[in-house]
Amino acid sequence: MNDDGLSPFTRKGLATRARIVTAAARLMFERGVANTSIDEVRNAARVGGSQISHYFRDKRDLTRQVIASRRADVVAFHTQSRLGALDSVNDLQAWADACIADIDTVYRKGGCIYGSLAGELIDSDDEVRDDLAAGYDQWLELFQNGLTAMRRRGDLRPEADPRHLAASLVIAHQGGAMLTHTTGDAEPIRVAVNAAVDYVRSFAQQPQRRQSKR
Amino acid sequence: MGDPDVLDEQRLTPKGRATRDRIVRAAAELIVAEGLSATNMERVRAAASVSGSQLAHYFADKSALIRAVIRRQIDVVLDFHRQPKLRELDSFDDFERWIDVNLRYLRQIGTSGGTPTYHALNAQLAKSDDATRATLAAGYWQWIELLEAAIGRMKERGVLTADADPRKAALTVVSAHQGGATLAFTYRAEWPHADATRFAVNYLRTFATDPTERAPRPPRRIRGRRTKSPATS
Numbered sequence: 001m002n003d004d005g006l007s008p009f010t011r012k013g014l015a016t017r018a019r020i021v022t023a024a025a026r027l028m029f030e031r032g033v034a035n036t037s038i039d040e041v042r043n044a045a046r047v048g049g050s051q052i053s054h055y056f057r058d059k060r061d062l063t064r065q066v067i068a069s070r071r072a073d074v075v076a077f078h079t080q081s082r083l084g085a086l087d088s089v090n091d092l093q094a095w096a097d098a099c100i101a102d103i104d105t106v107y108r109k110g111g112c113i114y115g116s117l118a119g120e121l122i123d124s125d126d127e128v129r130d131d132l133a134a135g136y137d138q139w140l141e142l143f144q145n146g147l148t149a150m151r152r153r154g155d156l157r158p159e160a161d162p163r164h165l166a167a168s169l170v171i172a173h174q175g176g177a178m179l180t181h182t183t184g185d186a187e188p189i190r191v192a193v194n195a196a197v198d199y200v201r202s203f204a205q206q207p208q209r210r211q212s213k214r
Numbered sequence: 215m216g217d218p219d220v221l222d223e224q225r226l227t228p229k230g231r232a233t234r235d236r237i238v239r240a241a242a243e244l245i246v247a248e249g250l251s252a253t254n255m256e257r258v259r260a261a262a263s264v265s266g267s268q269l270a271h272y273f274a275d276k277s278a279l280i281r282a283v284i285r286r287q288i289d290v291v292l293d294f295h296r297q298p299k300l301r302e303l304d305s306f307d308d309f310e311r312w313i314d315v316n317l318r319y320l321r322q323i324g325t326s327g328g329t330p331t332y333h334a335l336n337a338q339l340a341k342s343d344d345a346t347r348a349t350l351a352a353g354y355w356q357w358i359e360l361l362e363a364a365i366g367r368m369k370e371r372g373v374l375t376a377d378a379d380p381r382k383a384a385l386t387v388v389s390a391h392q393g394g395a396t397l398a399f400t401y402r403a404e405w406p407h408a409d410a411t412r413f414a415v416n417y418l419r420t421f422a423t424d425p426t427e428r429a430p431r432p433p434r435r436i437r438g439r440r441t442k443s444p445a446t447s
Binding site: 030031032034035110111115116118119120122123126129132133136159161164167168170171172173174175176177178179181182183184187188189191192195196198199202203 | 249250251333334336337338340341342347350351354355382383385386388389390391392393394396397399400401402405406409410412413416417420430432433
């Protein structure tokens with residue numbers, strides 16, 4: 001992967017490269033990786049053809065940069081201040097609510113910005129799938145750190161498994177996003193993320209009443 | 215149903231239907247072996263041993279053929295849930311076996327890709343065109359309805375409490391399954407699907423009337439599961 005500290009590009013070059021990645025990420029989200037051509041990216045980013053090949057070896061290279069960019073978007077979403085440190089049931093419910101608030105603007109349009117890439121690139125080579133798995137690792141870790149803190153503080157019972165609960169949150173989100181995108185119905189993602197948070201809640205020291213009646 | 219694809223299919227003679235089924239099966243098998251992008255009409259034609267005009271008679275284009283494969287694959291998913299081992303899929307024991315058969319199936323097909331599992335077809339085709347997406351959506355609703363009916367029977371028998379919502383539980387089970395499969399294929403590992411199916415069944419257990427059934431079962435330990443994040447950037 002590119003390390004900007006050792007980047008061969010000038011500051012202006014980096015800005016151009018970022019504009020290309022942003023345009024590609026948007027097109028791939030809206031119409032899929034397979035249905036996005038380099039030509040369309042070039043038009044959307046308003047750059048010349050030689051510029052694309054200057055910054056990206058090929059479509060695979062560009063796709064890998066889009067994966068890295070979307071991974072950063074996922075981390076930014078999960079570290080926004082209104083979600084706290086994802087280390088209380090209230091923070092987790094705030095996460096579910098934040099996802100639900102994006103249903104019409106994001107999930108019904110193209111599913112999860114990250115998961116729809118992972119799903120579509122399921123036949124790709126090991127290196128690309130390693131990129132995608134590393135992004136999931138980072139996402140899972142954000143939840144796992146918060147859940148581990150909750151268990152350490154005694155908010156969660158000792159048998160709560162932070163690794164499993166983190167996986168449940170991410171997986172419910174990914175599947176719910178897929179179903180909401182495909183069906184165009186808001187219900188799957190809303191129900192799935194609330195169910196995952198309720199699942200964490202079921203491990204609370206004082207089992208709390210289910211809160212999601214939405 | 216007013217689906218033009220399905221109406222076309224119903225108009226066929228028994229012999230026509232057999233030929234059509236052979237084409238769909240050949241296409242599904244090609245997708246298993248080669249992946250969706252490597253599957254084209256000419257290769258399907260050769261694999262099904264039909265002429266070009268026969269193929270064109272049943273399927274106007276690749277998109278129509280792919281929609282038929284999607285309908286075939288949701289039947290595979292529904293039949294999977296109706297296998298005798300799962301009985302009526304309306305008890306916690308049945309759902310525990312559902313976890314087992316899911317993991318066994320994943321082990322059998324492998325996670326290397328190229329299989330026409332429903333999540334893979336969905337992820338690769340949901341952004342192609344509206345007719346294809348509508349076919350994928352119809353499959354999901356059938357799957358959700360099957361589970362909603364099964365979970366509804368558990369509620370009627372008093373196995374689940376009155377506040378259990380069979381539709382929401384069914385949506386959660388299917389979402390968990392599809393999300394787990396996506397991560398399993400990304401990681402090329404079983405653990406995501408083990409966590410996903412365990413979450414689905416434990417979530418259902420939170421509505422159990424019997425306190426011993428309500429207790430969550432521990433996630434299964436699976437070889438090769440994630441331990442620590444690799445320090446890649």
